[in-house]
Amino acid sequence: MTGDKKQSNVKASETHKNEELDDISPAKPEKTSGDEKSLEEQLEAAETKADGNYDRFLRVTAEFENFKKRSQREIADYRKFANESVIKEILSTVDNLERALSIQKGGTDDFEGLRHGVEMTLTGLMDTLQRFGVSPLKSHGKPFDPNVHQAVSQEESEQHPENTVSQELQKGYMLNDRLLRPSMVVVSKKPDTKGELEEKETVQ
Incomplete structure (x- = not known):
């Protein structure tokens, strides 16, 4: 009997302690209807802003694609018609x-007149090229320069110093400051005097 009473007192004490702990535990704040409304408004505003940003992204993407296509067309047209003025x-x-050739076909034997006409035509063509920045290289008698000269052969020469352009087989041209075509040249070298001396000694 006494044991049951003690056990009952222990249970009562534990229950009392648990009630005290429940009393001192922090109370959870309850959300008011105003807070919920504020959160909903913020969420709605964020969604609206996101939709607006996405629409702007789509517009910018479409504008960029149109710009790219337009630029490609302009570049294609430029490449197609860039030489129109030159032509x-x-x-x-x-x-x-053609006029010079038609005169010759007419049966005339005026070769000097034909030559004069061709010379005038060549002069006019060179004037046209110069207006577009094309100028011929002057290579004959100049020191050989691999940057603007293309050597096709060498020849012994007493009239030119060694490594000098003794013949110009084809003119080179510059386009403004850029090499358009190198000059095809023959380059001089010293005569083989040793071989000549040996030949003279053999003859003697």
């Missing part, structure tokens, strides 16, 4: 050459 200038030279 128009050269066509006048073609006209002059």
Whole structure:
């Protein structure tokens, strides 16, 4: 009987302690309807902003694609018609050459007149090229320069110093400051005097 009473007192004491702990535990704040409304408004505003940013992204992407296509068309047209002005200038030279040939076909034997006409045509063509920044290289008698000269052979020469352009087989041209075509040249070298002396000694 006494044991049951003690056990009952222990249970009562534990229950009392648990009630005290429940009393001192922090109370959870309850959300008010105003807080919930504020969160909903913030969420709605964020969604609206995100939708607006996405729409702007789509517009910018579409504009960029249109710009890229337009640029590609412009580049293609430029490449296609970039030489139009040059070709128009050269066509006048073609006209002059055709006139010169038509005179020859007419049975005339005026070769000097034909030569004069061709010279005038060549002069006009060179003037046209110079207007577009094309100029011929002057190579004959100049020191050989691998940057602008293309040597096709060498020849012994007493009239030119060694490593000098003794013959110009084909003119080179510059386009403004850029090499358009190198000059094809023959380069001089010292005569083989040793071989000549040996030949003279053999003859003697």
